[in-house]
Amino acid sequence: ETTVIIxxxxxxxxxxxxxxxxxxxxxxxEVEILFTLRxxxxxxxxxxxxxxxxxxxxxxxxxxxxxxxxxDKTKVSPTxxxxxxxxxxxxxxxxxxxxxxxxxxxxxxxxxxxxxxEVNKYLGLPDGSLAASKIGSNRSLNMEEISLLLEINNQxxxxxxxxxxEIFIRNGYIRQxxxxxxxxxxxxxxxxxxxxxxxxxxxxxxxxxxxKNYG
Numbered sequence: 001e002t003t004v005i006i007x008x009x010x011x012x013x014x015x016x017x018x019x020x021x022x023x024x025x026x027x028x029x030e031v032e033i034l035f036t037l038r039x040x041x042x043x044x045x046x047x048x049x050x051x052x053x054x055x056x057x058x059x060x061x062x063x064x065x066x067x068x069x070x071x072d073k074t075k076v077s078p079t080x081x082x083x084x085x086x087x088x089x090x091x092x093x094x095x096x097x098x099x100x101x102x103x104x105x106x107x108x109x110x111x112x113x114x115x116x117x118e119v120n121k122y123l124g125l126p127d128g129s130l131a132a133s134k135i136g137s138n139r140s141l142n143m144e145e146i147s148l149l150l151e152i153n154n155q156x157x158x159x160x161x162x163x164x165x166e167i168f169i170r171n172g173y174i175r176q177x178x179x180x181x182x183x184x185x186x187x188x189x190x191x192x193x194x195x196x197x198x199x200x201x202x203x204x205x206x207x208x209x210x211x212k213n214y215g
Contacts, residue, residue, distance in 0.1 A: 004029075005123070012083045019096045033093050033102045034122060036115055037086055040207070041200035045190045047084070049141050051077050053174050055165055057153045060146075064196045087210030099215045139178050142187035149174065 014022070023031070044067075048060050056063070058076065066074040071081060083089065094102050103122065108114040116130045123129075141149065152173070156165060192200075 003123075009083070012089045013079060014092070016092050016095060019092055023096050031097060031101060033097055034119070035086075035090055035093075035102070035104045036119070037104060037106045037207075039107075039109065039200075040084060040086070040204045041192065041197050042109060043084060044192050044196060044200060046140065047077070047080060048190070049146065051080075052141075052146065052149050052153065053170050055153050055156070055162075055169075057150070059150065060190060061193060064193070068196060068199050087207045087214075090211065091214065094214055104211060139183055140189065141178070142184060142189060144187055145177065146190055 044064065045060070048056075048063050051063070056077070058066070063076060066076040067080055090102065090104065105115065105118050105122070112132065116132060117127065120127055120129050152169060156169065
């Protein structure tokens, strides 16, 4: 019997109808759903950087304001809450597959290898089968790199297409930077203001309560 792993962050955006279709398409297989969660407060700076790589043009604090204070009206990063209202995302999958087939691993931020160790255990793989890469396209940017990318996004000509941005900036400059330039240890990191930390932690506590209620 073959075990198949299908993994994508975009699955978190699926609505109930698409999840039910997936269940129907896989009805002859035993299906287990695994979510890995980071605290919302940790996802704020990393999400902002990902949106920068898609051409975002506003500063971090302005983005945070739009996310938290103007979320019902803003056109900035409309996929953020679709992905990161975690209890609602998980509930959609629980509704179709049931709690017994859905597992959630909440990352221990104090242990860098925690996620890989736990997923190896979950999949029944030898320890070390899945391990963190020392450098890659998801590494964090420092403030100098963020400032440069923000300036590039604001200077990128409006009459140029997304395809050109993707070729020259996203898959060109950014990919070269994040895949081949090790992060400098002496540079400032992107820091989240206290008000946003409090809001994120409040929402995180609500997520934990919801997950416990789901069983």
